[in-house]
Amino acid sequence: MQTAEIKRRFLAHFAAHGHTVVPSAPLPAISDPNLLFINAGMVQFVPFFLGQRTPPYATAASVQKCIRTPDIDEVGKTSRHGTFFQMNGNFSFGDYFKADAIRLAWELSTKPVADGGFGLDPEKIWATVYLDDDEAYALWRGIGLPESRIVRRGKKDNFWSMGIPGPAGPCSELYYDRGPAYGPDGGPEVDEDRYLEFWNLVFMQHEITDVTSKEDFTIVGDLPKQNIDTGMGLERMASILQGVDNLYEIDEVRPILARAAELTGKVYGKQSGHAASESHADDVRLRVIADHVRTALMLIGDGVTPSNEGRGYVLRRIMRRAIRAMRLLGWHDRALPELLPIARDCMSPSYPELAADFERISQIAYGEEDTFLGTLRAGTTILDTAIADTKSSGGAQLSGAKAFQLHDTYGFPIDLTLEIAAEQGLAVDADGFRALMAEQRARAKADAKARKTGHADLSQYRAVLDANGPTTWLAYETLETESKVLAVLPGAGDIVTVFLDRTPFYAESGGQDSDAGLLTGPNLKAEIIDVQRPVKGLIAHAVRILDGTITTGDTVHAAVDPEWRTGARQAHSGTHIVHAALRHVLGPTALQSGSYNRPGYLRLDFAWRGGLSDATRSEVEEVANLAIRRDLPVGVRYVPLDQARAEGALALFGETYDDTVRVVEIGGDWSRELCGGTHVDRSAQIGSLAVTGESSVGAGQRRIEAVTGIEAFRYLARERDLVGRLAAQLKSRPEELPDRVAALLARMKQVEKEAETLRDRLVDLDAEDFAANAVDVDGIAYVGVTTTGDGKRLAEKVRQRLGNRPGVIGVIAGAGIVVTVTPAAAERGLSAAGLIKQLLAGRGGGNDAFAQGRATGDPADLLVRLRDLTRTA
Structure with missing residues (x-):
């Protein structure tokens, strides 16, 4: 049975029993400050369970998209860990309780496939209940489960809470016996690979307080209303019904893994036995690729874009782990164009919007991969330099600080650092790296704790x-009440x-x-x-x-400030017009991913690879202003969400919408978006619009900024005044300014080049003079000088002038000192790094030929001591 069909049957079963089918909330947990992503099926219903909102229905069913990333490093190592998963759930808000929850779960699980069920063998199903939950135990016995297949377990396994004071209760879990090939007999307490959990029924009946851990709390009483919260892992049920070992081998994941194996020439699961397959390095990497590519597809589909913080950082890390795993398997070309379309084809039967929006999704994903491949090249260069410096100074270990810098600043994976360093015969200070990572995590946790407001x-x-x-909200109707x-x-x-x-x-x-x-x-x-x-x-x-x-x-x-509201309406309608203009100029994939507007100002983030040329930016601005000039009517309609989507209304990624939505249209279908903002009545009321900037806000994401109304006029007036002043100063007409400025810049570059040539000549003359007057120190030509110019360049020139003579050169420039030795001096055992460390009491660094450090003390004294060190060396 295909995963999409399992999802359909689940929702149909509960809809037939009076449940309201609720769409999945987007993966970004926008409404919950405690979460980056939705991580459980019940998250969107938490306000109902906590009594913060009155539910609009007594019972509900959903298939919720979820992300869990705390154990991301374990993905692929076992069959249980994955980042993206889907949770089927049915919920009761004070309606039915244990008896119906158990009955409904049993019916769907065991009902024949021909009758719309999953057709599981009742003889292979086990149930667990909380230690003293005699009611649940009796209900399972009444269903027909024998005592031998009902297991009582403690708080750790069979008592649920949110980890904070509030609702909680015992739970009952359903397990399916996959047979002796998966492990020993004896039930879930003996082996949870053979006995695979597929459904958890939470009986939310108590209120708890004094919560210090999952197992340490105080039950203060019963809730006024008893609730039901269940979760059936869609991927787990798919693995059972499809007869495969794990979530990586179901129909929504295995094709991605198979394509990765084909590209890299690997064979998945080539070792015998389930455990052996799990531990094989190639299998782990193939699983990482399959999981992470699917997760990236779903996150970008829900409006997340790669960045260096928050949700975007998680997405970036997931994508880079997948790309890195492909490289470790031997694939060095772009991987995502080969894998992401496979993931789309796997997931679009359940989420058709992924296919419709794939051009935008792929642009963002492919742009991030290109960025990371550039990061790998840059990081390798930095790492090579660090390795060379470590080896030249006699070190055998790359510092943890350098490894952390590569990881944290450049996104360079630690495993790649370890691999390349080992190839060069160096270890890496892994303890130091881990300590710095721990500090970073502690800061992140502290920040997260600070952000937690708690329900x-x-x-x-x-x-x-x-x-x-x-x-009573009257913002659309009036400015005063x-x-x-x-x-x-x-x-x-x-x-x-x-x-x-x-x-x-x-x-x-x-x-x-x-x-x-x-x-x-x-x-x-x-x-x-x-x-x-x-x-x-x-x-x-x-x-x-x-x-x-x-x-x-x-x-x-x-009373609303009328000038403020006028400016806000102009800016918000201007945002819609800029969005439509972008799509008119760039095409339908230039979709808005975020926006902000205030009176007179707007910014809009949109999916696009590469910056806009000046000509394109001007075209967008012109299309927007032509729409304003046409005085297009701005209308508002309230329609069902499905109708709005069918009409092509654009929605903001990551937002959750009610069944009835507000559609704002400018010029009919010229611009049609779901929006709750305030708008002008006709486009000409915007006045004018001026684009003030366009920049990158992440891989595959651009930001355009503009001003509207009186602010646009003021911006253009400032630009006009600036052009006028420049034209007057350069004695040119405004239209001649670009050529005039270009000519001046060209002349400046020529003058700088001539000055550089003159400086080089002067350094050459100085170097020739210093070399000719070198002091003989026991057969070593010694030059010690100070300069106001480039000390490194002067030292190198003197070194060249000394030719085949053994020589030591010290140059002090400002607060720095440079020491270099000629090849002939190096053959005698002289080392620039050794000399500078003796001179500066261990400070400074470099290699045998060249070293530098901070010049402390009297410059003349330093040069005399360097001469003496040359003699004793």
Whole structure:
């Protein structure tokens, strides 16, 4: 049974039993500050379980895309570790409980394939329950499971919590016996390879506190409502139903692995036995490739782009591990153009949007691979230099600091550093590297901890919402309201958070900054400095009190600054117009991946490889302004999400949308996007638009910036004034400025070249004079001088002038000293590095021919001591 069919059957089974089918949330966990990615099927339902939001349905079912990366280094080493996986789940929010959860799971698992089930052999299914969960035990006995196949286990295995105070409860896990070929008899406690867990039923019935670990907490009572949260691993069920060993061999993964093996000439699983295959180095690398390429496809598909922080860093690391694994298997060409289309074909039956959006996805992926291949070349050069310096100084070990720098700054893999160093006969200070990595992880954890607000932080907002109901939000209808103050939460200094029964203020969302304005009353004057939606349905106003006080129950006049809103509308509509102009000029793959706009300013990130030429940038700007000049109508419609997508409305990657969405159209289908922002009524109201910059924000990602309205006029006026002043200074007409400036630059380069030639000649004359007047020190020609020029260059010139004579040259330039010896002196045992270390008490460095360090003390004294060292050497 194909994986897509397993997914379809799961959702159909629960839909037939009254569950609402909920689409998977995007992989980036945008709504949860504690997570980078969705890592479990229940994450999007957490606010319902915690009571922060009222669920719109009593029961639900979903197949959630998930990412787990804490054990990324273990991927491929066993059959259990993978980064991307899919979790089938059914959920009850105070509706059914244990009996129905167990019945529904058993029915789907054992129902014949012909009847829409999975057709598992009931005689091969085992169940585990929590130690004292006699109710679950009895229910499984009632289903027909014998006592011999029901196992009681402790908190570590069969008690679930989120790791924080809140809901928790016992769980029951289902295992499938894959037979003696996979391990010994005896059930899950004996061998969890043979007995493969495929479904976990969580009975959320308790409230816990004093949580210090998974097994250390206090149960303070039962929840007001009992909930169900289940998770059935889609990949695990696929491996069972497809009769394969592990997740790497199912239909959504194996073709990627097979193509990698074909390209590299490797044979997967060539050693006998499951354990042997897992430990074979080539098999591990092939598994890494298959897993990581699929994961990269899914992450980019959900709007993540490679970068050096956060989600983008995880994606970059995953992609580079896959590319590196291909190189270790002997493939040195571009790998992703060979592998990513295979992953697309594997996953598009379940996620057809991947095929529709593949051109954008592939552009980002291939651009990142090209960048990394350049990194490998640059890193190899840096590593070669470090190895040469280590060997020339007599060292046998590359420092951990250098290995960490290569890894952290240049993205150069540590395993490649180890491999290349070993080829050159050097070890690497692995302990030092690991210590620096540990420090980095500690900093990252501290940062993550600092970012964690915890779900409990929302309780104060939830209390306001529960007590007063949702805010009546009128930002689309009016700029002013008479409002009642529902609650005031204290803040820092003169800033408080205010909740109103109705508000005209736009809350920051969809890339648009929040409104500015005033709250006024008989005894109040306060400015709005921020507006947010901390929980769905509630608007929170950050307010700075300018005069008077504000208390619950007050009636206030809420007024948006009309100039602010006008500028915001111009900028947001301008963002849509720039997006449409980019797609008009560059093609449909130039899709927005993020945006930000405030009054008079906008920026838009989009998928594209390579910078835009001046001509292309000008064309985008012209297309945008022509659309503004045409005075296109701007319309808003509310339609079902499926209808909006069918009509070609563009959505922002990574965003979650309700079933009914707001579609903003400019000129009908000229620009059609899902958007919750405020907009002008007709495009001409934008005034004008000027592109101010275009830059890279990551591999395959560009950023365009622009100003609109009065800010565009001011920008163009400044540009005009600047051109006018330059033209006056250069005594040229404005249109002649480019040629005039180019001529001046060419002349400057010529003058610099002539000056450099003159400097070289002067150094040559000095070097000739110094060499001719070298002091004889026991048969060694010694030259010790100071200079205001380039000490290294002068030392090298003197060395050349000494020719075949044994000689030592010391040159002090500023705060640095350079020491070099001629080949004839080196044959006598003189070493530049040795001399400078003696001279500077161990400081300084270099090789036998050339060394340098910091000149401390009197320069004349240093040169005399160098002469004496030459004699004693």
